[in-house]
Amino acid sequence: MTGFDFLGRTRYFVPLSAALVLGSILAMLTLGLQPGIEFTSGIQLVIFYSPGEEPTNDAVRVHVSQLLSDAAASAPFSIQSVTADRDGSPVAGKMITVQTTSDELMDRLQEAFTRPGPGSGIPRPLETSTGSPDVSVTRIEPMVTQEIRDRAWQAILVALGAMLVYIAWRFRLRYGVAAVIALIHDVVITLGVFSIARIEFNLPVIAGLLTVVGYSLNATIIIFDRVRENVRTARKASLADNVNRAINQTLTRTVNTGVTTLIPIIILFVFGGVPLRGFAVAMLMGVLVGTYSSLFISNPAVYAWSLAADRARARRR
Numbered sequence: 001m002t003g004f005d006f007l008g009r010t011r012y013f014v015p016l017s018a019a020l021v022l023g024s025i026l027a028m029l030t031l032g033l034q035p036g037i038e039f040t041s042g043i044q045l046v047i048f049y050s051p052g053e054e055p056t057n058d059a060v061r062v063h064v065s066q067l068l069s070d071a072a073a074s075a076p077f078s079i080q081s082v083t084a085d086r087d088g089s090p091v092a093g094k095m096i097t098v099q100t101t102s103d104e105l106m107d108r109l110q111e112a113f114t115r116p117g118p119g120s121g122i123p124r125p126l127e128t129s130t131g132s133p134d135v136s137v138t139r140i141e142p143m144v145t146q147e148i149r150d151r152a153w154q155a156i157l158v159a160l161g162a163m164l165v166y167i168a169w170r171f172r173l174r175y176g177v178a179a180v181i182a183l184i185h186d187v188v189i190t191l192g193v194f195s196i197a198r199i200e201f202n203l204p205v206i207a208g209l210l211t212v213v214g215y216s217l218n219a220t221i222i223i224f225d226r227v228r229e230n231v232r233t234a235r236k237a238s239l240a241d242n243v244n245r246a247i248n249q250t251l252t253r254t255v256n257t258g259v260t261t262l263i264p265i266i267i268l269f270v271f272g273g274v275p276l277r278g279f280a281v282a283m284l285m286g287v288l289v290g291t292y293s294s295l296f297i298s299n300p301a302v303y304a305w306s307l308a309a310d311r312a313r314a315r316r317r
Contacts, residue, residue: 006247006295007240007303013296017185024192031195036202036278037140038148040099042075043106044138045113048084048093053123057081060094063122067112068105075100078200080274086134091126093134095274101141110137152206156187159213167217171224174309178301179220182293186216190285194278204279212286219257219294223250227299243303247295258291 037044049055057079064077077098083090098109114133116122125133140148160180168176187209194201226246234242265287269280 004244004248004251006244007300008244010296010300014300017293017297020189020192021185024188024195027192027195031198033191033195033201034198036200037097037099037138038203039152039201041101041140042097042099043109043140044098045096045110046082046093046136047096047113048082048086048091048126048134049123050126051089051091054081054092055094055122057094059121060096063112063116063120064096064098064109067108070108075102075105082274086126091134093126106139110135148203152203155206155210156213159210160184163213163217167221167224170221171228174302174305175224178298178305179217179224181301182220182290182298183213183216185293185297186212186286186289189289190282193281193285197281199281200278202278204276205282208279208282208286211283212290215261215287216290216294219254219291220298222253223247223294223299224302226250227302239303239306243299247299251295254291254294258287261287 060079064079068075068077075098077096079097080095082093082095084093085091096109096113098105100106112120113122114125114135116124125135128134160183163183164176164180166176167179190209190212191201193199194205199205223246226249227243230237230242230246231239234245237245262284265280265283268276269284272280
């Protein structure tokens with residue numbers, strides 16, 4: 001067990017956290033998030049080509065721009081290189097995402113890449129064993145995106161509310177509020193990273209954020225439980241001593257759990273490919289920030305609340 005004075009360092013870490021949270025909020029207000037088509041509506045094409053025939057990103061970008069120009073439409077789009085395994089051999093392809101509400105434009109894009117014309121500069125897709133083009137198409141309509149957006153934020157708010165109620169019942173209200181403050185801190189900073197790095201914000205990222213909420217809460221509850229035990233067994237010690245001792249008693253476990261969790265996440269980030277990159281970044285940031293907040297945010301918040309409550313009781317006397 002170490003003897004590090006975590007509460008004594010609060011004056012350094014609370015301003016740091018405040019700066020990170022404010023910076024993240026500012027980034028989201030000015031840059032915004034880069035939503036996936038689940039939240040904007042549009043079409044996503046994943047097209048695989050025969051070995052050596054994959055077009056360059058620039059060629060695909062020119063072709064998409066020409067299609068948009070012909071349709072007199074303006075729509076944000078992105079192009080990413082992807083790989084897959086076909087019959088034991090790697091094949092390369094492109095993932096094209098176009099944010100649009102026009103069904104006609106979606107049809108034109110799908111037709112243009114599934115059956116490209118001879119003068120388009122785009123090769124025909126690889127054929128599957130059934131002779132059909134190796135193209136997967138995802139189309140999201142505006143009505144669906146609104147429902148997905150609403151349900152995603154509802155899921156996050158319900159998770160935070162349920163955790164507040166559980167911890168308030170299991171411990172005390174101040175513990176529940178402190179845990180939710182730490183969780184909001186974690187989620188906001190993670191979203192700030194997505195905003196600054198321009199990483200696509202999609203449904204897998206929502207799943208990653210909810211997983212992060214659970215991970216961060218687990219680390220926080222373990223320390224809360226040790227604080228409660230220390231208060232019960234060391235009544236003569238000050239609350240600051242009991243909180244510091246609880247954090248130090250669980251520090252090795254907290255760090256070891258964080259490191260062992262990060263290893264598979266880093267592997268997922270490196271080898272998971274484009275579709276899982278947002279999820280991996282959400283998990284990576286969440287574990288780092290969640291471990292930090294369980295040590296330097298949630299427990300100091302409980303301590304500050306307890307001091308304020310003691311002072312209020314003293315004034316009433």
